[in-house]
Amino acid sequence: MSTSFETYQKRRLRSSYLSVIISISLVLFLVGVLGLIVLKTNSIAKHFKEKVSITIFLKDNAKNRDVEILKAELKKAEYTKSVTYISKKEAAKKYSEEIGEDFVNFLGDNPLKNAIDISLKSEFVTPEKMASIEKNLLIRSIVAEITYDKPLIELLTKNINRLSFWMLLFSSLFTLIAVVLINSSIRLSVYSKRFTIKTMQMVGATKGFIRVPFIWKSIQLGVLGAMVSIIGLLAFIMYIDSTIPELEMLSNYKILAILFAAIIGLGILITWISTFFATQRFLNLRTEELYY
DSSP: OHHHHHHHHHHHHHHHHHHHHHHHHHHHHHHHHHHHHHHHHHHHHHHHHTTOEEEEEEOTTOOHHHHHHHHHHHHHSTTEEEEEEEOHHHHHHHHHHHHTSOHHHHHSSOOOOOEEEEEEOGGGOSHHHHHHHHHHHHTSTTEEEEEOOHHHHHHHHHHHHHHHHHHHHHHHHHHHHHHHHHHHHHHHHHHTTHHHHHHHHHTTOOHHHHHHHHHHHHHHHHHHHHHHHHHHHHHHHHHHHHHOGGGOTTSOHHHHHHHHHHHHHHHHHHHHHHHHHHHHHHHHSOGGGGGO
16 A cells, blocks of 8 residues: 555656646747747847948049058958948949940940948947948048948838847746746645655754755756757757748857757756745745645
8 A cells, every 4th residue: 555655656746847847848948939039130130230331432533552541441440341442443334234234435434433332340330330430431531422321220220129129028028927937837846745845844854954955856857848948949940940041040059059058047047946935935834834
């Protein structure tokens, strides 16, 4: 009879642990998917921002030496990603190919100017910073004009800021939900052992001594749940990458490593805190209150 009861208790305990692991893994998987969306949103925003360029049109009387000095300074500038020099002859050839007609022969002269295209780093693609760059460049004596798509920059910045705000809001809300769900699973697991906790306390065990094995076991469950969620997340990423390769889901291993480490860390942190407060609650209850 005793053996049957012990077998039943072990099965019940394993079932309890399994339910906690499943709960943790499902919640952390969803958190991981949201984290991946946030990270890829920033990556995609950076990609589009770095497509933005500023074109500097040079005066016709600009000396080659002055142009080379300007190009060298631009390459060293903190806002520059790349610098491309386009001569008026190259610009005329490209434009003629686009319109399908040699407009230089028709006009008898090439009205275009030598130009320098600057591709900017993503953090400098804002209306304020680009206006400041434009102002600093216009004071150069060899610069005739500077052009870039100002309405596009304003629209891009506005939409990215709006998207970042909502993603931050959803991330915070979802993380809170994850904490609540995992906390509930841990509390139920500890609740099933409340009489064991009280028995240990009655025979003289300190609160810290009682709490440590529960916390250690919960951390183990948290790590297991996190590993299961990472396996599921990796399978999800590989599926998306094979279906929509343009998103380049597997292109940055560093970001994925940070995401997986954050999932493991979150699993450990939530289970540790939840177990600490759950055991503390039952340690502070009187014996007769355990039945309610």
